[in-house]
Amino acid sequence: MITRRNALLGTATAAIVLAGAGIFPSSAALASDVDIATLTREKVKLVAPPFVHEHTQATNEGPKVIEFEMIIEEKQLVIDDDGATIQAMTFNGSVPGPLMVVHEGDFVELTLINPETNTLQHNIDFHAATGALGGGELTLVNPGEQVVLRFQATRPGTFVYHCAPGGSMIPWHVVSGMNGAIMVLPREGLKDEKGNPVTYDKVYYVGEQDFYIPRDADGKYISYDSPGENYADMLEVMRTLTPTHEVFNGAVGALTGENALTSKVGETVLIVHSQANRDTRPHLIGGHGDLVWETGKFNNPPEKDLETWFIRGGSAGAALYTFLQPGIYAYVNHNLIEAVELGATAHFEVEGEWNDTLMTQVSAPAPIE
Amino acid sequence: MTRRALLSLISIALPASILAGLSVFIFSMTTFSSPSLVANTDILIPETVYISPSHYDYHPTELRLYDGRNIAAPPTNLLSAPLTIMKYQVSTNDYALCIAEGACGPVDKRADTSPNRPVTGVSFLDATAYAKWFSAKTGQVWRLPTDQEWVVAAAERYVGVETIDDNPDNPAERWLADYRDVKERSADIDPAPRPLGSFGENTHGIADMAGNVWEWTDTCYERLWVDAQGNVQNRLENCGVHVVAGRHTAYISAFIKDARSGGCSVGVPPANLGFRLVRAPTDGGPLTRLTQWLQGQRS
Numbered sequence: 001m002i003t004r005r006n007a008l009l010g011t012a013t014a015a016i017v018l019a020g021a022g023i024f025p026s027s028a029a030l031a032s033d034v035d036i037a038t039l040t041r042e043k044v045k046l047v048a049p050p051f052v053h054e055h056t057q058a059t060n061e062g063p064k065v066i067e068f069e070m071i072i073e074e075k076q077l078v079i080d081d082d083g084a085t086i087q088a089m090t091f092n093g094s095v096p097g098p099l100m101v102v103h104e105g106d107f108v109e110l111t112l113i114n115p116e117t118n119t120l121q122h123n124i125d126f127h128a129a130t131g132a133l134g135g136g137e138l139t140l141v142n143p144g145e146q147v148v149l150r151f152q153a154t155r156p157g158t159f160v161y162h163c164a165p166g167g168s169m170i171p172w173h174v175v176s177g178m179n180g181a182i183m184v185l186p187r188e189g190l191k192d193e194k195g196n197p198v199t200y201d202k203v204y205y206v207g208e209q210d211f212y213i214p215r216d217a218d219g220k221y222i223s224y225d226s227p228g229e230n231y232a233d234m235l236e237v238m239r240t241l242t243p244t245h246e247v248f249n250g251a252v253g254a255l256t257g258e259n260a261l262t263s264k265v266g267e268t269v270l271i272v273h274s275q276a277n278r279d280t281r282p283h284l285i286g287g288h289g290d291l292v293w294e295t296g297k298f299n300n301p302p303e304k305d306l307e308t309w310f311i312r313g314g315s316a317g318a319a320l321y322t323f324l325q326p327g328i329y330a331y332v333n334h335n336l337i338e339a340v341e342l343g344a345t346a347h348f349e350v351e352g353e354w355n356d357t358l359m360t361q362v363s364a365p366a367p368i369e
Numbered sequence: 370m371t372r373r374a375l376l377s378l379i380s381i382a383l384p385a386s387i388l389a390g391l392s393v394f395i396f397s398m399t400t401f402s403s404p405s406l407v408a409n410t411d412i413l414i415p416e417t418v419y420i421s422p423s424h425y426d427y428h429p430t431e432l433r434l435y436d437g438r439n440i441a442a443p444p445t446n447l448l449s450a451p452l453t454i455m456k457y458q459v460s461t462n463d464y465a466l467c468i469a470e471g472a473c474g475p476v477d478k479r480a481d482t483s484p485n486r487p488v489t490g491v492s493f494l495d496a497t498a499y500a501k502w503f504s505a506k507t508g509q510v511w512r513l514p515t516d517q518e519w520v521v522a523a524a525e526r527y528v529g530v531e532t533i534d535d536n537p538d539n540p541a542e543r544w545l546a547d548y549r550d551v552k553e554r555s556a557d558i559d560p561a562p563r564p565l566g567s568f569g570e571n572t573h574g575i576a577d578m579a580g581n582v583w584e585w586t587d588t589c590y591e592r593l594w595v596d597a598q599g600n601v602q603n604r605l606e607n608c609g610v611h612v613v614a615g616r617h618t619a620y621i622s623a624f625i626k627d628a629r630s631g632g633c634s635v636g637v638p639p640a641n642l643g644f645r646l647v648r649a650p651t652d653g654g655p656l657t658r659l660t661q662w663l664q665g666q667r668s
Contacts, residue, residue: 326542328541349545354539354541361540364434364438365434365592366434367605
């Protein structure tokens with residue numbers, strides 16, 4: 001007969017065996033053993049993208065309950081240099097919403113607030129969570145309401161979260177900016193394809209967004225006074241499946257010029273890239289992805305030396321790169337029409353010494369001899 | 370009538386009639402001095418500003434290579450030739466006339482074609498087609514300014530580019546410096562075209578220089594090879610690309626009507642592409658020279 005004691009003993013034995021084989025047991029196996037009330041609580045203040053709140057990479061602390069708070073903000077945003085606007089729906093006022101970082105086995109406890117000033121119902125679906133439509137069923141809030149959801153981060157990786165209030169509202173909210181991502185780090189930090197630990201000096205979160213802005217008879221983008229007013233027009237544009245804008249961090253040029261990303265030769269950067277709705281293919285012009293978790297899930301060994309990686313719509317991936325040359329880099333969606341004409345471009349300003357062996361101009365342009 | 374009386378009459382009548390004829394002629398020249406408006410299909414000569422020869426600092430756009438690396442061309446102090454340039458940029462109204470007569474191509478679909486604005490969404494090819502048509506229409510010779518002429522006309526409105534020499538050990542230094550320079554220089558100007566005159570006049574009394582419309586010039590992309598003293602040893606021109614001028618100059622391909630996605634230029638692309646014309650001096654004879662002198666258009 002299998003008693004509870006036997007079963008638990010069996011699990012424990014298996015865990016020891018696995019631990020002995022160098023593989024940590026997954027938290028899922030120990031889920032029933034965790035008494036959440038005894039866990040340490042940590043409150044984390046979220047930071048606007050492309051920056052990420054402070055966090056440890058490898059940790060020897062046990063699982064915690066990480067408390068987050070997000071306030072839903074419906075607001076008008078200018079999304080290009082011609083002044084085109086959208087009545088955006090945002091988590092914490094930014095498109096994308098902020099990146100959350102926890103460790104595998106942690107519990108994510110989110111207080112989601114829908115202020116009275118908003119006009120719509122909202123909720124949240126965490127791709128990292130299990131059950132209840134990612135939490136959507138348990139988080140629907142009217143203006144004036146708040147809700148608290150807790151889920152266990154059982155799978156390490158980068159995952160999208162987005163608003164999904166039901167039916168046609170789902171795509172409309174998502175393409176109005178209401179999405180973001182969460183990174184669940186393995187407790188021992190990231191590892192390369194051989195299992196050796198790797199760390200990053202810096203992390204950036206690039207959230208890519210497709211917008212579908214209606215145009216008037218003269219071809220000018222229409223400005224609306226509230227989200228509800230744009231719904232019917234926007235739905236028509238959405239159904240063409242062709243965005244009018246494809247941007248990083250909520251607007252054309254948002255990660256360029258004064259807001260360009262920065263690094264230096266020898267620095268290792270992790271770029272987390274999400275697209276909640278539509279496929280994209282990031283590429284660092286002048287660089288590579290040293291280690292890329294294209295699908296974003298850290299239990300899979302990363303791919304190496306990628307020129308361009310594929311982030312399938314509805315997911316987040318992560319790429320690690322150590323800069324080798326100084327200069328200006330463009331980080332783009334390598335559908336170059338989307339990169340240049342629709343806005344999917346970010347810039348890196350990288351300081352440091354030039355490596356002439358890696359590249360040199362043997363002779364400068366001169367008239368043909 | 371006696372011969373003496375006849376001579377007296379002629380000595381009065383001849384100068385009098387010449388003076389009368391001259392004043393009629395002058396009067397007919399001076400009526401066409403207001404900014405052009407679409408009244409009907411008649412073209413009106415636009416208001417121009419005459420700039421007498423003056424010293425100015427010229428910052429060349431062309432790329433200079435010394436010893437295989439790009440070096441910043443130092444500004445040179447030059448003496449300009451007499452210049453007659455349109456006070457305002459060519460307007461949507463005037464360009465529309467050219468299109469109506471089948472001599473000019475359409476503006477970019479996204480351009481603002483409201484009346485009394487500078488025409489925008491036009492390429493170098495459009496601008497030269499307009500100049501050709503306008504010359505035929507007016508019987509005068511009109512052309513795009515060279516980049517040097519534009520800088521003279523812009524006076525204090527032209528700021529120029531600060532670029533550094535290539536470091537032979539680290540080409541990235543100049544790329545980073547140029548990127549940061551552009552960041553500092555790009556003020557957030559609303560790109561929507563405004564009514565002619567909205568950006569005010571400069572010290573020459575020319576309107577809208579270096580506003581939010583970058584103006585085509587006749588100057589082609591050029592690369593120079595220089596020696597240690599800066600003497601030009603070789604040059605190569607690419608007239609598929611032309612200089613556009615604003616707060617600083619940039620290179621744009623000749624067929625581009627809308628540079629917002631960038632061109633051959635580094636950094637912030639021009640918000641709008643438009644142009645104004647220069648009237649080349651045509652020696653129309655002594656009466657024309659006298660008229661022009663009276664109008665202050667000749668020294």
